Amino acid sequence: MRYSILAIVLAGSIGLFADTEDQVRRSIPVNSSKRVVLYADWGAIRVQPGVTSSAEVEVSFRGNPRSRAEFDRMLRDFSLDVSQVGSDIRVSGRFKDGWKQAPLWGSFWGWFNHAPCRENRCLAYEWLRQVEYRVSLPRELSVDLSTSGGSIAVGDLMGEVAARTSGGALSFGRIGGPVNGNTSGGSISLAGSRGKAVLHTSGGGITVEDAAEVEASTSGGSVQVNRATGRVSAHTSGGSITIRETTGAVDASTSGGSVSAFLSAQPNESCRLSTSGGSINVELARNLRVDVDASTSGGSVSSDFPVPTSGDGHNLRAAINGGGPLLHLRTSGGGIRIQKR
Numbered sequence: 001m002r003y004s005i006l007a008i009v010l011a012g013s014i015g016l017f018a019d020t021e022d023q024v025r026r027s028i029p030v031n032s033s034k035r036v037v038l039y040a041d042w043g044a045i046r047v048q049p050g051v052t053s054s055a056e057v058e059v060s061f062r063g064n065p066r067s068r069a070e071f072d073r074m075l076r077d078f079s080l081d082v083s084q085v086g087s088d089i090r091v092s093g094r095f096k097d098g099w100k101q102a103p104l105w106g107s108f109w110g111w112f113n114h115a116p117c118r119e120n121r122c123l124a125y126e127w128l129r130q131v132e133y134r135v136s137l138p139r140e141l142s143v144d145l146s147t148s149g150g151s152i153a154v155g156d157l158m159g160e161v162a163a164r165t166s167g168g169a170l171s172f173g174r175i176g177g178p179v180n181g182n183t184s185g186g187s188i189s190l191a192g193s194r195g196k197a198v199l200h201t202s203g204g205g206i207t208v209e210d211a212a213e214v215e216a217s218t219s220g221g222s223v224q225v226n227r228a229t230g231r232v233s234a235h236t237s238g239g240s241i242t243i244r245e246t247t248g249a250v251d252a253s254t255s256g257g258s259v260s261a262f263l264s265a266q267p268n269e270s271c272r273l274s275t276s277g278g279s280i281n282v283e284l285a286r287n288l289r290v291d292v293d294a295s296t297s298g299g300s301v302s303s304d305f306p307v308p309t310s311g312d313g314h315n316l317r318a319a320i321n322g323g324g325p326l327l328h329l330r331t332s333g334g335g336i337r338i339q340k341r
Contacts (some may be wrong), residue, residue, distance in 0.1 A: 028054060068310060104186065162181075163180070187207075190207070196213040211227075246263060289323060
């Protein structure tokens, strides 16, 4: 009798943890459409350029249900609507009845049961481990993407890109137009943008390889811009800022790290770099003309350019190469160095 009971328990466990996967697919001709607008109430989103003139949408589900019937019940509850409205292709993925009111301790209940939760409502299918939207579309289209929980990745597209998620990383390839990305809990990476890149995260770092103009902010990570052909605005409360090369003005501030920037072309407006908890290092092309106003209470100020120095070494106000737009440098926790390149 003991072995029979054990066999029943093992059989139930195998059924409970059996990995199950299935997909829902839709397709629509692009025709005169200019943009794909996608809303997912939960799940990751992956967008890649395709080889046809249609927008192809596949939603993949993976989990460990107790039975195939339970998995099929989840699929019947899921609705994937694809339609054309004006110049937009609208895609909406929702669970119609799956979101249930959580107990008063809802977020902990969701965490304990591994269930996705939002706005004090949790998905009844706590065994559902992954929902992923895979979208294939013509390269020239723009996209507007949003999900309440999951990462978003966009490949090389020629149009504009907007992406919002409440919990996941954002990853963008080389984009032909402006990029607007916002996440409440993940890192952001951008390979390239010919338009302005506006990026914000409340819980991760930001990395930009190449962009026309950058506006980046994070509350919990570092910011790195490797190349920009225009203005760079970078702000963080908990990390360092590195701008490897820009031909535009710089506005950078952090409360918890160092700031470094290389200005490779003459700025036409003021540049401001500040930190409360680190050093500042600025590299200037040899022929740049700026008026320096540098001050530190936690180190010294040094310059490769021939400029007069103050007696205490903590402040520097001078014209470099005859002067120009203001270069404003402030730190409370480190030194300031101005280098010639």
